[in-house]
Each structure stands twice: as C-alpha cells, then as structure tokens.
Amino acid sequence: MIKAIKGTKDLLPSDVPRWHYLEDIVKKIFTNFNYKEIRTPIFELTSLFARSIGEETDIVGKEMYTFEDMSGASITLKPEMTAGVVRAFIEHSLGAQQQLTKLYYISPMFRQEKPQAGRLRQFHQFGGEAIGSASPILDAEMIQIAFDILKSLGLKDLTVKINSLGTTETRENFKNLLREFLNDKKDKLSEDSKKRFDNNILRIFDSKIEIDQKLLADAPALIDQLDDESKNDFDLVKEYLTKINIPFEIDPHLVRGLDYYSKTTFEIISGKVGAQDALLGGGRYDLLAEQLGGKPTPAVGFAAGIERILLACENENSFKVDELSIDIYLIRIDKELELKVSELASELRRKGLRVEYDYLQRSVKAQMREANKFNARFALFIGGGEYEEGKMNLKDMKTSEQKLIPIDNISEVIDNIKI
RNA sequence: GUGGGCGUAGCUCAGUUGGUUAGAGCGUCUGGUUGUGGCCCAGAAGGUCGUGGGUUCAAUCCCCAUCGCUCACCCCA
Numbered sequence: 001m002i003k004a005i006k007g008t009k010d011l012l013p014s015d016v017p018r019w020h021y022l023e024d025i026v027k028k029i030f031t032n033f034n035y036k037e038i039r040t041p042i043f044e045l046t047s048l049f050a051r052s053i054g055e056e057t058d059i060v061g062k063e064m065y066t067f068e069d070m071s072g073a074s075i076t077l078k079p080e081m082t083a084g085v086v087r088a089f090i091e092h093s094l095g096a097q098q099q100l101t102k103l104y105y106i107s108p109m110f111r112q113e114k115p116q117a118g119r120l121r122q123f124h125q126f127g128g129e130a131i132g133s134a135s136p137i138l139d140a141e142m143i144q145i146a147f148d149i150l151k152s153l154g155l156k157d158l159t160v161k162i163n164s165l166g167t168t169e170t171r172e173n174f175k176n177l178l179r180e181f182l183n184d185k186k187d188k189l190s191e192d193s194k195k196r197f198d199n200n201i202l203r204i205f206d207s208k209i210e211i212d213q214k215l216l217a218d219a220p221a222l223i224d225q226l227d228d229e230s231k232n233d234f235d236l237v238k239e240y241l242t243k244i245n246i247p248f249e250i251d252p253h254l255v256r257g258l259d260y261y262s263k264t265t266f267e268i269i270s271g272k273v274g275a276q277d278a279l280l281g282g283g284r285y286d287l288l289a290e291q292l293g294g295k296p297t298p299a300v301g302f303a304a305g306i307e308r309i310l311l312a313c314e315n316e317n318s319f320k321v322d323e324l325s326i327d328i329y330l331i332r333i334d335k336e337l338e339l340k341v342s343e344l345a346s347e348l349r350r351k352g353l354r355v356e357y358d359y360l361q362r363s364v365k366a367q368m369r370e371a372n373k374f375n376a377r378f379a380l381f382i383g384g385g386e387y388e389e390g391k392m393n394l395k396d397m398k399t400s401e402q403k404l405i406p407i408d409n410i411s412e413v414i415d416n417i418k419i
Numbered sequence: 420g421u422g423g424g425c426g427u428a429g430c431u432c433a434g435u436u437g438g439u440u441a442g443a444g445c446g447u448c449u450g451g452u453u454g455u456g457g458c459c460c461a462g463a464a465g466g467u468c469g470u471g472g473g474u475u476c477a478a479u480c481c482c483c484a485u486c487g488c489u490c491a492c493c494c495c496a
Contacts, residue, residue, distance in 0.1 A: 003487080058494045062420090080496085108494080114420080116490060125496060192493065208492085258495095267496095278496060305496030333454050366449085368456040377457090384454055397456070 007113075007121025010133030018310060023150045025107055030104040033145055038103045040084040048096065052083035052288055054259030056199055064110040066400045077110035080300055081257070081286065083292070085129050090294035100132040106306075118276035118308040127282070129301035136233040138241035139264040139284060146268060146302050147246050153309065154318030157271040157277075160246060163254035164234040164263055166226045168287065171262070172409040174222045175201050185215050189402055189418050205253035217262050221252045230263050237264055237321040260285040264300065270312040279312060327417050329371035330357040331385025333364060341382050344410070351414055371397065378417055380405075 010205025011019060046066050046146060053060050065077040078084055085103055088094070106126040110302045113119060129144055130138050143160065150158055166169055170374070178201055182189070186197055188404055190209045197204065202222070204212060226234065241248050248266075256265045265283030273279075289297035328348065332341045341357050348355045356374055358367045364381075372381045381393040391404040394416055405412050 006487085049467040063494080111495080113494070114492095114494095115488095119495075123496070127496090195493095201492090206494090230474075256495095275491065276495075280496065303496060308496060329456095331455075363449085364454050365451095365456080370456085381455070393455090395455070400456090402455090 005121070008114040009120060009122075010221070014401070017063075017324070019306070019311075019318065021321050022153060022306065022310065022313075026104070027107060029145060029149050030128060031154065033102070033105040035102040035140065035145075038088065038105050039107070040078075040081070040088050040105070042108065043075050043077050044084055044087065046076040048083050048087055048292070049076055049079060052086070052260055052292060053080065057258060059111060059258070063113050063311060064111055065110045075112045076255055078107075079109055079111045081105055081107060081109065081125060081303060082129060082258075082260070082288070083129055085301075086131070086288055086292055086294070086299070089129075089131055089297075090289060090292060091202050095132055095295070095297060098132075100130060100138075102128070102130045104128040116276065117274035118305065118311055120307060124306040125303045126306060127280075127301060127303035131299040132297055134233075134286060134298035134389060136236040136264065137240055138245070139237045139266075140246075142282060142300050142302055143248075143266050144246060145303065146256045146266075146282070149304070150268060150279065150309065155270065155272075155279075155309075155312055155316055156318070157264055157312075157316060159269050159271070160241075160248040160264045160266065161251040161254050161269065162237065162241075162264065163251050164223060164226055164237075165232055165261055165265055165283070166222065167262060168206055170225060170227045170230060171202075171222070174220070175266075177220050177225065178202070178204075179205060181219050182215070185352055186213060202255040205255060223252045233263055241383075256281060256283055260288040262286050262290070262378075266302070270308075272312045272315040273308055276305075276308060278305075279309050281320075293326040323375055325375035325377065326354040326356050327376070328353060328355050328380055328413070329367070329374060329376040330355065331371065331379050332358060333363060333366045333381055334387070335361065337383050337387070344366040344380075344382065348413070351410075353414065353417060380413065 029163070030037075042084070049064065049132070050060050054206045055061070059079050064079055067075055069075050069191070085105065089101060089103075104127065106124070108122055110122055112121055115121060128142060130142060135205045136339045143162070147160060166174070182197065182201075185223070186194065186391050188211060189197065189204070190207065190212050193204045193207050193209070194211045196207075196215075205216065207213065238250075239247070251267075254265055254267055260297075263284040263286065267278050267281040269277045270279050271277070280302055282300070284300040287296075287300040289295065289299060330341050330345055332338060338361075345355045345357050356370075358370065362370075368379065376397055379395045379397060381395065386393060386404060387407070390407050392407055394405050394413060403416075405416070
C-alpha cells in the first residue's frame with residue numbers, strides 16, 4: 001500500500017471544518033487591520049532562501065526540499081513565507097503604490113525535519129507582513145493581530161514573549177562581548193553549545209541543558225546593551241502593548257533563528273502542546289528588502305503554525321464546529337421513480353438547497369436512516385398512493401410532523417424549508 | 420542525524436505465562452410484516468495479529484532483522 005510521505009498528513013473531510021473555522025478568523029482579523037491577502041508560488045529559486053534566511057541556519061543548511069528543474073536551476077519548496085513575500089513586493093514595486101504595504105497569507109510550507117508533535121514536513125502557516133514603516137507601534141500592532149487571532153480561537157494558556165535584538169551593529173558588538181565572556185568557559189559547555197559558540201553564539205541562551213544555563217548565569221544580556229534607538233523603540237512597543245491590554249513577558253533569551261531579524265522579536269507560546277510550544281513567532285526585519293535587491297525598506301511580520309495552533313485548540317477544547325447538515329433528503333418510495341427523484345433534487349439544488357438522496361436503490365428504512373445520519377431537516381417522500389394523487393409527503397425530522405405538498409409546486413417545498 | 424515507546428478488524432483497544440474456528444465497543448450493511456429515522460433488538464460483512472527470517476511438534480505471543488508510526492533531543496511555526 002502506498003502511504004502518504006513521512007511528515008505529511010491528509011486533511012480528511014472530518015478535519016476540514018476546523019481549518020475553515022481558523023481560516024475564517026484569520027481572514028476576518030487581518031481584514032479588520034486592513035491587510036490584503038497575497039499568494040506566492042509554492043517554490044522559488046533556492047538562492048532566495050539562502051540569501052534571506054541565512055546560509056548558516058539549519059533551515060537552509062539541511063532542511064530544505066531542493067531539486068533541479070529541467071533547465072538545471074536550483075529550486076526549493078518554500079520553507080517559510082517572508083522571503084517570497086518580500087521578493088514579490090520588490091518585483092511588483094508594491095511599495096510604489098503606497099508608503100506602507102500590509103499583507104497576509106495562509107499557505108503550506110516544507111521543511112525536511114524529523115516529524116514530532118507539532119512538527120510536520122509539510123505544514124501550514126498563516127502570517128502577516130507590514131512593509132514600509134519603522135514605527136514600533138506597528139510592531140505592537142502586529143503582536144496584537146497575532147494575539148487576537150489566538151484569543152478568538154478560544155485559546156487561554158498563552159504567553160507573549162518579546163525581546164529586542166537591536167541593530168546589526170549592537171548585535172555584533174554583543175556577540176563579541178559574549179564570546180569574551182564565554183571564552184575561558186568554552187570547554188565546559190555542552191557539545192551542542194560548543195557548536196553554537198562558533199555558528200550562532202546567541203542561541204546558547206536557548207540551551208535546555210543545566211550546565212550551559214549555569215555558565216550563563218552572569219552573562220551579559222543583549223537587552224542591556226541596546227543602542228539608544230533600539231532601546232527607545234523597544235520601550236514604545238512595551239508601552240503600546242500595555243495600553244492595548246496585551247500581557248507580555250520580556251525574554252532576553254528569545255533569539256529568532258532566521259538571520260534577517262533585527263530589533264523587536266516576539267513569540268507566543270502555549271502551555272497546552274508538547275515540546276514544540278511556539279505557536280507563532282516574528283519580528284522586525286528592516287534590512288531584508290535591501291538585501292534582496294530592493295530599496296531599503298523597514299518591515300515587520302510574523303508566522304504562525306496552523307497545526308500547532310489547532311493542536312492547542314484541541315487540547316484546550318477551545319472551540320467546536322457545527323456538524324454538517326443538509327436541508328432535505330428525498331426518499332424514493334417506488335423504484336421506478338428514480339429519475340423523478342433526481343430531477344427534483346437537481347431542481348432544489350439549483351434553488352440553493354443542500355439536498356441528498358439515495359443512489360443505491362436502498363429500502364425506505366435505509367434511506368430514512370441515512371437522512372437522519374446526515375442531519376436532514378426535512379425528508380420528502382416521493383411515491384405511493386399520494387404520489388398517484390399528485391402529492392408528496394414533507395416530513396419535519398425534528399417534530400416528525402408531515403404535510404402533503406403538490407408535486408408540481410416545488411416552491412411550496414422551498415417555502416417550508418426556508419422558514 | 421541520535422535516543423525512547425508502539426505496531427491485533429475502518430476507528431479505539433482487549434487477548435494468549437506459545438496450544439484447536441483471534442475478541443469487544445464504536446462504525447458499516449441487512450432485517451425487526453406490506454411505504455418512515457433517531458432509542459432498542461436480531462443478524463452479517465470485515466483481520467496474511469506491520470513485513471521477513473529463526474527457535475519449536477506448534478508462534479499473534481519468544482529471538483533477530485526490517486519497515487512504519489509516535490515522542491523527545493537538535494532546530495524551528
């Protein structure tokens with residue numbers, strides 16, 4: 001038997017209503033903030049991701065689905081959305097139409113990692129990108145959108161974490177400071193952290209290993225080394241978040257993994273999922289547009305993992321979706337009326353009703369059982385004595401009341417149903 | 420890539436200290452009088468007990484391998 005590829009999942013009809021529910025909320029809230037949806041291709045030139053996300057990151061280094069197309073070009077299935085959005089922004093000069101471009105998306109992403117709870121190889125994200133303003137108020141607003149969406153989904157066990165990485169310059173200075181601090185302690189670090197020391201020293205703060213955390217106890221914090229501008233901006237973000245009632249924690253260890261982040265970074269985590277507890281993450285990326293060949297354009301955005309969020313919703317039992325139901329089930333009493341039934345059904349469907357009937361020549365009892373299973377509001381009996389008299393029985397499935405309706409008066413059926 | 424757990428009907432799971440025809444609940448299908456659901460009742464279909472090899476008179480059960488799923492580390496949404 002051929003099965004779905006490791007790390008991919010079928011979304012079955014029973015799963016889809018929950019996705020629609022989430023997507024509707026995402027669209028609603030982004031629209032309230034006047035964001036417009038953008039859809040970019042599922043694959044891009046590999047170099048786009050290498051240049052934006054960073055050659056040294058795990059995503060680019062070992063997790064991308066990369067292949068050659070017929071022309072020999074290196075193509076990659078998108079592992080995240082920001083690079084593609086910024087590419088499209090530059091390519092179509094979206095910034096020329098207005099100063100600030102506000103975009104959102106819902107899309108599959110691909111990363112070749114080992115699957116676990118809340119992590120798939122094809123997964124889905126929604127997110128937003130606001131390109132064209134350096135205002136820290138926009139940072140706070142971005143966090144508000146993210147937070148409001150999760151709240152609207154009924155999630156409660158949430159923690160908003162924020163941090164500032166400062167400008168590239170402050171970050172480089174800080175890395176040097178940290179290197180100096182750790183230099184004589186380097187040998188005592190865990191194996192993983194020794195690697196981080198060379199590759200991405202900031203990530204050492206993320207270590208879950210006790211020895212590392214002990215060694216870091218007196219380490220300098222990036223947040224204390226911020227340049228004036230970054231510090232002012234960060235203070236404004238905090239002030240604004242407080243004004244709009246978003247509870248947050250400052251997490252000086254919050255280092256986003258992608259190279260393009262600067263200044264504000266944030267993450268919202270859930271206490272109701274497994275080890276992969278970050279439901280969403282984002283931050284400011286003021287240098288990316290220029291890095292990809294556009295004009296210098298400050299921007300801020302976030303990306304949210306839909307599977308993780310739905311997992312949290314399930315574990316918190318945060319929302320319920322209605323069972324699907326149909327308006328009317330047509331019951332064929334006499335075998336020879338098969339065509340008449342389908343004719344009636346198509347007429348009712350064209351009038352906009354949700355209609356079902358039996359295609360398997362089953363008994364009236366079986367048809368009724370199915371009508372019940374589909375949660376039909378009405379059953380319409382076609383055939384028998386009343387049919388010969390030009391009538392059909394319309395049965396209300398809740399009250400079990402029946403009434404006779406003329407066969408040629410379909411609008412009376414509809415009137416009954418539309419009430 | 421490293422490590423732990425698990426693979427028995429469509430689903431959730433029992434089970435056998437190795438021994439005749441492998442079970443339950445849910446779901447599916449049929450029927451419970453002539454044309455009417457939900458509850459109830461009766462019955463049916465559905466399993467190479469993940470796969471391959473080994474031990475044994477005998478393996479779903481023990482051993483080995485393999486594949487798959489799952490959780491955790493790394494990293495990230």
